[in-house]
Amino acid sequence: MVTPALAILSLFTLGLLAPFLFALLPRHAGKLLCLPPAFWCGWFWSKTPASGQTWTSPWIPELGITFSFRLDGLASLFAILITGIGAMVLLYTEGYCGAKPGSGRLYGLLLLFLASMLGVVLADDAILLFLFWEATSVTSFLLIGFEHERANARRGAVQALMVTGGGGLALLAGLLVIVQQTGQGRISAWGPLAGDPLYLAMFALVAIGCFTKSAQFPFHFWLPNAMTAPTPVSAYLHSATMVKAGVYLLARLSGSLGGTEVWTWTLTLVGGATMLTGTLLALRQTDLKRLLAYSTVAALGTMVFVLARGGAEAASAFAAFVLAHALYKGALFLVAGAIDHTADSRDAFRLGGLWQRAPVLATASTLAGLGMMGVAPLAFLAKETLVDGLLSPPDVPSLIVFGVMAAGAVAIAGIVAFRPFFGKADPAIADGHKPDAPLLTGPAVLAVLGIVGGLTPTFVFERIGGPVAAAIGGGTDPHPWALWHGFGAPLAFSVGTLALGLAVYRAWPAWIARAAPWPSFGFDRAYDAGLRGTVSVARAFTRTIQNGRLRAYLQTTIATFLVLVTLAAVRWNPSPQIRLDTALPHEALLALAMLLAVLAAVRSVSRLAAVVTLGVVGFGVALTYALFGAPDLAMTQIAVETLTVILFVLTFYHLPRFARGSGTRTRAVDALLATGVGATMAAITLVASQRLLGTPISAHFAENSLAEAHGRNVVNVILVDYRGLDTLGEITVLSIAGLGVVALWTFGRRAAKGGSA
Amino acid sequence: MTLLLAIVIGALYAGGVYMMLRKTVVKLLIGLAMIGNAANLLIFVSSSVVRSHPPIVPKGSSAVPAPYADPLTQALILTAIVIGFAVLAFALALVKRVYGEVGSLALEEMTVSDE
Numbered sequence: 115m116v117t118p119a120l121a122i123l124s125l126f127t128l129g130l131l132a133p134f135l136f137a138l139l140p141r142h143a144g145k146l147l148c149l150p151p152a153f154w155c156g157w158f159w160s161k162t163p164a165s166g167q168t169w170t171s172p173w174i175p176e177l178g179i180t181f182s183f184r185l186d187g188l189a190s191l192f193a194i195l196i197t198g199i200g201a202m203v204l205l206y207t208e209g210y211c212g213a214k215p216g217s218g219r220l221y222g223l224l225l226l227f228l229a230s231m232l233g234v235v236l237a238d239d240a241i242l243l244f245l246f247w248e249a250t251s252v253t254s255f256l257l258i259g260f261e262h263e264r265a266n267a268r269r270g271a272v273q274a275l276m277v278t279g280g281g282g283l284a285l286l287a288g289l290l291v292i293v294q295q296t297g298q299g300r301i302s303a304w305g306p307l308a309g310d311p312l313y314l315a316m317f318a319l320v321a322i323g324c325f326t327k328s329a330q331f332p333f334h335f336w337l338p339n340a341m342t343a344p345t346p347v348s349a350y351l352h353s354a355t356m357v358k359a360g361v362y363l364l365a366r367l368s369g370s371l372g373g374t375e376v377w378t379w380t381l382t383l384v385g386g387a388t389m390l391t392g393t394l395l396a397l398r399q400t401d402l403k404r405l406l407a408y409s410t411v412a413a414l415g416t417m418v419f420v421l422a423r424g425g426a427e428a429a430s431a432f433a434a435f436v437l438a439h440a441l442y443k444g445a446l447f448l449v450a451g452a453i454d455h456t457a458d459s460r461d462a463f464r465l466g467g468l469w470q471r472a473p474v475l476a477t478a479s480t481l482a483g484l485g486m487m488g489v490a491p492l493a494f495l496a497k498e499t500l501v502d503g504l505l506s507p508p509d510v511p512s513l514i515v516f517g518v519m520a521a522g523a524v525a526i527a528g529i530v531a532f533r534p535f536f537g538k539a540d541p542a543i544a545d546g547h548k549p550d551a552p553l554l555t556g557p558a559v560l561a562v563l564g565i566v567g568g569l570t571p572t573f574v575f576e577r578i579g580g581p582v583a584a585a586i587g588g589g590t591d592p593h594p595w596a597l598w599h600g601f602g603a604p605l606a607f608s609v610g611t612l613a614l615g616l617a618v619y620r621a622w623p624a625w626i627a628r629a630a631p632w633p634s635f636g637f638d639r640a641y642d643a644g645l646r647g648t649v650s651v652a653r654a655f656t657r658t659i660q661n662g663r664l665r666a667y668l669q670t671t672i673a674t675f676l677v678l679v680t681l682a683a684v685r686w687n688p689s690p691q692i693r694l695d696t697a698l699p700h701e702a703l704l705a706l707a708m709l710l711a712v713l714a715a716v717r718s719v720s721r722l723a724a725v726v727t728l729g730v731v732g733f734g735v736a737l738t739y740a741l742f743g744a745p746d747l748a749m750t751q752i753a754v755e756t757l758t759v760i761l762f763v764l765t766f767y768h769l770p771r772f773a774r775g776s777g778t779r780t781r782a783v784d785a786l787l788a789t790g791v792g793a794t795m796a797a798i799t800l801v802a803s804q805r806l807l808g809t810p811i812s813a814h815f816a817e818n819s820l821a822e823a824h825g826r827n828v829v830n831v832i833l834v835d836y837r838g839l840d841t842l843g844e845i846t847v848l849s850i851a852g853l854g855v856v857a858l859w860t861f862g863r864r865a866a867k868g869g870s871a
Numbered sequence: 872m873t874l875l876l877a878i879v880i881g882a883l884y885a886g887g888v889y890m891m892l893r894k895t896v897v898k899l900l901i902g903l904a905m906i907g908n909a910a911n912l913l914i915f916v917s918s919s920v921v922r923s924h925p926p927i928v929p930k931g932s933s934a935v936p937a938p939y940a941d942p943l944t945q946a947l948i949l950t951a952i953v954i955g956f957a958v959l960a961f962a963l964a965l966v967k968r969v970y971g972e973v974g975s976l977a978l979e980e981m982t983v984s985d986e
Contacts, residue, residue: 662981663979664978664981665892665979669892695920697875708882709879712905713882716890724898741922741923742923747949750952750953754956758904761959762963765967768967769897770970784888787889787892788888792882792883792885795881795884795885795913796884800873800877802916803916803919810918812942812943816942819942820928821933828927829946832942833950837946841950844954847957851957851960851961855960
């Protein structure tokens with residue numbers, strides 16, 4: 115059975131294999147790799163008009179997560195664009211990169227992105243959608259930073275990842291809230307959510323995710339910086355597909371989250387602000403790709419703006435605009451890359467006269483440019499449909515915003531699509547080489563489709579506009595697409611914006627030549643400041659917590675210990691009852707000796723005195739063991755204590771005397787902490803000596819050691835028999851420590867010799 | 872005697888902590904050794920304090936006659952004593968080596984890890 119899952123899986127696998135294919139056939143990789151996406155494009159086209167077919171199989175049933183895919187009008191439109199333009203871009207990559215080493219990675223990443231993006235638009239499970247969504251962010255990061263030797267490519271990549279990844283987190287939270295509230299992971303099963311008590315949280319979180327992904331104001335700044343990517347990537351991810359993921363999700367959820375005042379106002383205002391920001395900032399650029407990037411920002415704003423309205427008519431206009439934009443903008447990006455290839459420059463201000471050198475490219479560029487101006491059939495149709503919606507009833511503020519955007523698009527189209535070919539050339543522009551066939555096919559096909567699609571409006575409407583309206587508009591559009599709406603207000607609007615746009619186009623060169631460079635604009639710098647701030651806060655925090663001073667660590671640890679034990683004591687109130695068992699005189703004397711030794715150790719100023727007091731404590735402990743029925747411990751302790759003292763003295767031979775002590779204040783604080791610990795531990799000892807939390811197993815050893823292990827010394831039996839593995843571990847630790855000691859002593863000596871030699 | 876031993880344990884902990892907070896790394900090690908002894912004593916006292924009755928099966932008997940000192944805690948402490956000694960020996964060697972490299976025993980001057 116052919117399913118969307120198979121499409122995603124096969125393209126994903128192809129992505130993994132692409133670098134190997136490139137290694138085998140570097141000159142034909144694009145031609146071969148573009149075939150599978152083209153096949154799937156045909157398959158998705160053959161499925162239209164799609165009516166919401168679903169495929170489901172369980173994935174994590176405990177959490178209600180399924181592998182479910184759904185193909186309806188909206189998914190179908192995006193799937194066709196993703197696979198179709200993907201095929202064109204892969205073919206174009208062959209011409210753009212040639213057999214340049216490392217291009218295999220580019221092919222592979224493009225295909226991985228293609229599969230992920232397809233997953234986003236086909237997934238019907240919220241978690242599945244999120245996974246694919248994140249996969250597009252990650253592949254986008256890798257593609258923007260493809261030329262990772264360049265610092266600004268790395269910066270653009272990280273910035274895109276931070277913005278879209280941060281938005282992705284918000285989206286995940288939003289989706290989880292919706293799943294929680296509806297008890298339903300399937301997106302198609304979500305009903306209208308406007309009445310939900312958590313509606314605002316759902317909408318805000320999902321909207322942040324979508325706005326960051328689709329470069330909406332005020333998150334628009336990452337998109338122009340992502341233009342450091344190779345041109346096929348910019349054309350594909352940052353105009354035709356990935357940036358539309360946010361718009362897609364808004365459209366997908368418009369049935370559940372839409373229809374409220376919050377939805378309408380937020381999308382209208384954000385979309386409108388994005389349209390104006392994108393248009394105005396675009397006209398300040400001279401780099402072809404940055405011009406196109408800002409105009410893409412404006413176009414994405416338009417899509418959000420249209421989605422704010424809701425209903426079948428808006429859905430149909432949305433579909434027309436998405437289709438038209440993907441075709442003309444994809445083509446123009448590819449043309450920009452080809453110009454870069456041909457003339458070794460992307461400076462729109464200085465380029466000119468290229469039509470003689472590249473007539474086919476000039477034709478494709480002209481056709482696509484006409485689309486962007488809203489003159490070519492499909493784009494004209496889209497624009498008329500949009501304006502139609504705004505005019506009934508007339509919505510003056512929206513018309514003005516849209517008019518500015520449309521006029522700006524005309525001017526930008528003039529600058530990027532006509533000026534480089536038909537304008538006057540700057541003599542400083544170098545003579546490049548001619549573009550070859552793979553470089554021309556992509557732009558030409560896309561540009562021609564933009565014309566042809568508009569010439570057969572009824573056919574395209576049946577396949578695309580109608581199904582999208584049915585999928586997200588909740589019904590059929592009463593006005594099917596038509597190329598000719600007659601003489602009326604929409605046409606007047608088009609003519610007006612065209613005239614205004616041409617005027618801006620004529621004024622542009624003088625304006626650029628005269629314009630003083632603006633101080634670089636706010637949001638990009640705010641991003642930098644935010645990043646710097648985060649790093650410096652983290653650094654300050656680390657410096658405080660990880661200051662490298664053992665004393666501070668110890669003090670923190672001890673204080674924490676004291677607070678926790680006190681809290682626990684207050685809560686459980688163990689109330690130790692002091693058991694006044696007898697103490698014989700010699701025992702009391704022993705305890706007194708140890709106490710005095712501790713006091714002497716603390717007050718010692720000479721190294722030898724300190725070690726002697728330590729020895730007194732150790733032998734005192736050994737005597738205690740001996741007095742209270744533990745001869746084995748006593749013997750071990752005596753042996754170890756003797757060795758310890760010898761080791762200390764041996765080491766001291768190589769070390770200097772004690773340095774001067776700390777100040778009174780420091781010592782007072784330390785004494786306070788130490789007394790606290792001492793008192794606490796004494797109390798713990800008393801509690802521990804009275805409490806039995808369970809029946810000890812010692813009796814078992816005492817009764818059975820002779821019968822089972824044939825040993826009379828129970829401690830020995832436990833060590834070598836019952837807990838033999840423990841003892842093996844202990845011996846291992848001892849041996850390793852011994853090796854370490856030898857290493858530290860001998861290597862130290864050799865290094866010192868080497869140093870002096 | 873339990874009370875007396877508890878006081879000794881408390882004093883050992885207090886002295887150990889105080890020594891560990893001193894400036895020189897050698898005192899830190901002395902403090903560590905004291906706390907090690909204190910911890911062993913704590914385990915020892917927490918089972919039971921029984922005078923002069925080691926857990927040894929007498930000739931002609933098949934089990935240890937009660938009362939007897941707890942053999943299990945003794946076995947655990949024995950392991951702890953040996954491990955504690957191993958750690959201390961290694962630490963002392965390390966201190967000697969550190970002095971050779973850094974030229975100081977002041978903990979305040981050992982704050983940089985990668986040089």
